[in-house]
Amino acid sequence: MFSKRLRPLASVQTFFVVCILTFALSVTSLPADLEKGRRKVVHVLEDDSGAVIVQTAPGKVVTHRGGSITLPCRFHHEPENTDPSRIRIKWTKVTDALQFEDVFVALGRQQRVFGSYKGRVFLEQAGPGDASVIIQNVTLEDYGRYECEVTNDMEDDTGFVNLDLEGVVFPYYPREGRYKLNYHQAEDACKRQDAILASHSQLHKAWLEGLDWCNAGWLEDGSVQYPIAHPREQCGRKDTPAGVRNYGYRHLEDEHYDAFCFTSKLNGKVYFLKRFKKVNYAEAVKACVRDGSVVAKVGQLYAAWKFQLLDRCEAGWLEDGSIRYPIVNPRSRCGGAQPGVRHLGFADKKFRLYGVYCFRKSKDESADGAGKTKSRTDSLASAKSSNRNPINATRVI
Template sequence: MKMIPVLICALLSLTVAESDLDKLYPELEHSRTIYVTENGPQLSVAAEQMKVVSRRGGNATLPCKIRMDQSMTPSRKMRIKWTKMTSDYLKEVDVFVAMDYHKRSYGSFHGRVHLQSSSPMDASLVITEITLEDYGRYKCEVIDGLEDGTVVVSLDLEGVVFPYYPRLGRYNLNFYDAERACRDQDAVVASFDQLYDAWRGKLDWCNAGWLSDGSVQYPITNPREPCGGKNIAPGVRNYGLRDKDKNHYDVFCFTSHYKGRFYYLIHPSKLTYDEAVQACQKDGAQIAKVGQMYAAWKLLGFDRCDAGWLADGSVRYPISNPRRRCSPTEAAVRFSGFPDKKHKLYGVYCFKGQH
């Protein structure tokens, strides 16, 4: 492939011979030259799939293959860099960088990421022990001299979105409170894409909640007057971006598979909240969290018609098989509110983690 120098600050025809340029501009002999190739870039990167689906605790390989012109060979200074794109798309978080024998992983990815390196042209990233926070979009960038290429791959997680508000009641969480509330329930604040997928799966919820990008939205499958109007098409209603400190709403949380066992504790009597906590501890477990119940219900088909205490002081029960007296019309996690913790009216759901 013929490469022709184009001088900076001068528009010259690509048909001018190099020797003619030397004669015309001898004083620019040592000036910087940019090489423009007649047939486009010599290096590019591509991914055979733009979305990879995994689960919490699992592994995933984000594809990134290097393509080079036959006239090029990879140099020892070729740099491969993976970054994670944030929800505002303006900031990127460093994940992994490799150049020759030098390799480095960053932050929460340290020790959990490496290149697949099935060939010199394979820049695919392997992520192990996936966390809920790993969900998102990743950019693979390859730089070799003046040549570079990028591709973006999404990592999706199998999981479930659930609306949440604490004992304080509805519309009591600013964005940072919402983040803590989800984290306390073994979850993270859901993204718009996760909420949209849940809406497509028939999630219908009339209370507005925070999403991970700082927007406030809610999913409606059955349009009605109190929820934006009954004459408006079904969809995800959007309040737009809100002040993360001053504005207060509920939150939509997202959780995925867990390592451990979620179960209803068989006990001879009903329990107060404190007795429920102690009963799980005596069984070598902890009182279960809301996110663990949703994950067991949605991902494992857990079904139990007994109302039980959970860690946040709420009482719920998961129904996968609708039947009379147990959520007769739909599969759902039924919510009995936040009762007085001293009432001996309920059982308890426990969770034993695996380490």
């Protein structure tokens, strides 16, 4: 009697699974032009078989430019004796809500790395169920959100990992003056100064650390914002609470603002070139070259101030023609009571005379700035060793 009552329920379950499979097939058969720019994860869970569960870091992983970092991702599948050669692991970077950049894919022993990640991304291979990848020689552009997708035939699951970089945010405007940059020009301006456009989270963190700037600037998501630590009338009214002011998303071509740039640890050193006399811009360039260096970029000076603790109460030329100097220990004769990089504006390159800040690449770098290539075995061993080192280890928070 009891078993007869179960049969209609079983029929309903069978019909439900068939409907799900029919829907999944109909989705995958959409025209290609409708599928462009879209990603779908269709989960088909059947009784006691086929489930794939992916687990990733709950917070974010943190490293710095030039370091190595593991993006953690583990998976469990049922049944456990699934053929490993049929497990597909794919890593992509989420560039915005509907855009993904391929990073790495593996199917059994076959592996492929894409674009700028070639030669830098490898599977960690720490045992069964490990889909983690190691990124070596991390760049500023590696910052962001990554998706780990594991597929077993028709069943799959995904997880996300946020990669953060230790660094510094700085405001930037060109010689032409304030509010002269559209979004694309701001993006290029940051790149020319050894930086990238900052994210909202990076700007918010900088504000928490005391960044106060009264001019609005572009961020990497196309929004325009500015951080106010000390409210005042000329910066959105004195009675307005401190915080990050937000103009929202602006027209990328037609509207013009400053830029907020982000840079990280240097693969080299910034120093003030000691000379008996001050020089104009052209003489500054030649002086650095004679010393085996180049004139430092704005981002490099900020990174040196942040990570080298470079402290110099003497103004000097930078690559963009601006005059700046870094102060870690504030004193009255060096521009005020707050630490930071002092900016004296843009000077006449021909007639004004100053010192110069130079940048010298690390000796273990090649002429084009890339690190020397290691063998895969040595690289993986080095990356795992650095993750275990309590001094140099990247961290998960």
